[in-house]
Amino acid sequence: MGSKTTSSTTGPATPATGDETTTTAIRIAGASKVYGSGQNALVALDGVDLTIAPGRFVSVIGPSGCGKSTLLRMIANLERPDAGEVEIFGASPDAACEAKLIGFVPQSPALLPWLNVLQNVTLPHRVNRAAERKRSRAASASPRSVPDLEQLLDDVGLKDAMHKLPAELSGGMQQRTAIVRALGLQPEVLLMDEPFSALDEFTREALQEQLLDLWDEIATTVVFVTHSVTEAVRLSDTVVVMAPRPGRIVDVVDIDLPRPRSAELLKTPEFHHFEDLIRDRLQAAWRSPELPNAA
Numbered sequence: 001m002g003s004k005t006t007s008s009t010t011g012p013a014t015p016a017t018g019d020e021t022t023t024t025a026i027r028i029a030g031a032s033k034v035y036g037s038g039q040n041a042l043v044a045l046d047g048v049d050l051t052i053a054p055g056r057f058v059s060v061i062g063p064s065g066c067g068k069s070t071l072l073r074m075i076a077n078l079e080r081p082d083a084g085e086v087e088i089f090g091a092s093p094d095a096a097c098e099a100k101l102i103g104f105v106p107q108s109p110a111l112l113p114w115l116n117v118l119q120n121v122t123l124p125h126r127v128n129r130a131a132e133r134k135r136s137r138a139a140s141a142s143p144r145s146v147p148d149l150e151q152l153l154d155d156v157g158l159k160d161a162m163h164k165l166p167a168e169l170s171g172g173m174q175q176r177t178a179i180v181r182a183l184g185l186q187p188e189v190l191l192m193d194e195p196f197s198a199l200d201e202f203t204r205e206a207l208q209e210q211l212l213d214l215w216d217e218i219a220t221t222v223v224f225v226t227h228s229v230t231e232a233v234r235l236s237d238t239v240v241v242m243a244p245r246p247g248r249i250v251d252v253v254d255i256d257l258p259r260p261r262s263a264e265l266l267k268t269p270e271f272h273h274f275e276d277l278i279r280d281r282l283q284a285a286w287r288s289p290e291l292p293n294a295a
């Protein structure tokens with residue numbers, strides 16, 4: 001059982017092959033983000049370094065306003081850093097989006113209300129397929145294989161809801177639809193911003209289990225923002241702890257609990273050990289002195 005402090009490399013040590021692109025899924029180096037200017041400048045992120053190996057499940061946790069979403073949005077190419085670099089498999093976030101390497105699941109599922117579940121999850125695929133057909137014709141390459149989206153819906157318990165509209169679904173069902181929609185594009189990196197925060201505890205636990213099953217099947221790299229210590233410990237290989245004012249990483253803790261992580265594991269002393277550890281680190285993050293504003 002181990003924890004690393006103030007290191008921000010997650011995953012097995014990167015061998016010194018010189019070819020970092022194959023051993024690093026996400027590399028963030030010295031990334032800073034300031035909103036506003038002058039007296040109103042707010043340093044949302046200050047000199048963040050983080051390296052994530054392919055296939056890792058990494059959660060980001062920290063007090064409100066510490067920059068978790070900003071960090072995620074930077075990886076997703078929805079924000080640009082004011083300083084520093086972000087790379088996804090050696091490419092810029094722009095190029096990674098263009099190459100469809102990134103899937104994003106926001107806090108609210110954002111389904112198209114006039115399409116049923118199956119149509120919602122297949123829509124991005126149909127749009128991409130048309131674009132890809134054009135590309136592959138030009139490059140004489142074969143298009144990417146299509147995942148079995150109906151099977152994925154079945155896997156998360158939505159078989160009987162495939163032809164229902166979003167308005168006919170519970171919050172948990174809508175969020176499962178959004179997850180399958182993101183996974184349907186077989187992203188190399190799946191970014192999830194508090195996807196289960198609006199759900200009741202039982203639904204949340206069930207979805208955690210289903211997400212872990214899907215992750216196991218699809219073997220993608222996940223960055224998952226959460227406020228829940230239990231959720232972070234259950235899901236993750238690594239938990240990144242952030243502090244606010246300015247937003248920064250203060251701790252990186254490896255969760256070396258066995259997998260699969262069933263609901264039973266949540267009751268074990270080993271699990272509680274990690275919960276306590278992360279809670280302590282979070283409390284320290286709350287108490288950590290405000291650093292001089294770097295803006």
Ligand SMILES: Nc1ncnc2c1ncn2[C@@H]1O[C@H](COP(=O)(O)OP(=O)(O)OP(=O)(O)O)[C@@H](O)[C@H]1O
Pocket residue numbers: 035036042044062063064065066067068069070071247
């Ligand atoms: N577009 C924006 N313009 C101005 N300030 C912003 C913007 N986006 C975020 N901020 C500020 O940057 C800081 C970090 O925001 P961010 O949403 O990344 O934090 P967070 O850790 O995800 O918060 P929460 O846990 O409450 O969702 C906050 O103080 C927020 O008010």
